[in-house]
Ligand SMILES: Nc1ncnc2c1ncn2[C@@H]1O[C@H](COP(=O)(O)OP(=O)(O)OP(=O)(O)O)[C@@H](O)[C@H]1O
């Protein structure tokens with residue numbers, strides 16, 4: 001783990017998280033970080049460690065999803081010589097290696113029940129046994145856990161220990177997905193673009209064109225910051241014209257180039273007439289009383305979403321559920337349409 005990674009973001013939601021992280025860091029309590037994939041859980045875990053009093057002690061991490069049930073136990077708690085087939089000599093567990101420091105457990109929801117039970121005991125009493133050993137070991141380790149699962153639901157279904165969840169839930173850091181922090185999209189994209197330009201030995205980064213900025217901002221970013229980083233780097237790399245702004249955002253490298261061009265053309269169309277579609281939306285959907293007025297108050301966001309869902313459904317029907325045709329009808333790129341369908345969970349209906 002590097003501690004030099006910069007955290008970019010000035011949105012309210014992100015600043016709140018940073019603030020919460022700083023406040024929690026010095027407390028010697030287990031912390032749970034919840035967030036979708038690619039939202040920066042690992043970076044926040046690092047921040048918790050480096051802002052704590054344990055900053056000059058080890059930060060050790062383990063991804064619970066990467067290991068099978070038997071292995072995870074001995075990886076965490078170590079094992080004694082000959083405790084199972086193939087185990088030669090004593091093996092130091094991550095708890096031992098993290099002594100006096102922090103242990104970051106990623107994808108905690110996948111930890112087997114037996115391991116969860118041992119974790120609870122370490123948190124409560126600072127005690128555990130190595131696999132195949134009977135001696136009780138002492139641990140002075142701060143646990144930082146991360147997940148993108150709904151742990152209370154898993155607990156209700158008996159798939160996660162409720163007592164461990166209670167113990168971890170002293171305070172929870174919820175990392176907002178990128179779509180909840182729109183303002184951070186362009187700063188992040190620029191940050192990664194500049195880095196990529198440096199890597200390519202460009203003398204400067206010429207920026208994103210209007211069209212590119214719009215594409216970045218309307219995309220729903222299911223893979224969050226990790227996806228944004230990859231998309232930005234790829235787009236800058238493919239662009240290769242040092243002096244001109246990046247105009248084409250390549251969201252999906254698996255789309256063949258001929259399709260990419262078509263997608264771009266349609267989103268170009270969308271950009272040159274940005275207001276016409278919104279205009280149409282407003283006029284084609286009645287406003288209730290026929291005199292050009294709405295009955296207020298309304299829930300604006302809900303109204304906006306309803307409009308979007310309605311027109312998406314109409315376009316899908318009209319295109320006989322061919323999503324590329326539906327995208328064309330709305331002057332959206334295929335990916336923009338897919339993003340919206342996912343956002344409103346209309347994908348399953350086709
Ligand atoms: N605020 C941020 N500023 C700059 N880069 C960020 C920020 N948040 C995350 N990143 C970058 O995004 C990528 C994903 O972050 P990270 O690995 O911490 O996410 P994660 O939530 O652990 O994802 P996963 O659930 O897939 O493991 C990393 O390259 C990280 O450096």
Ligand SMILES: [Mg+2]
Nearest residue numbers: 038041042106
């Ligand atoms: Mg991670």
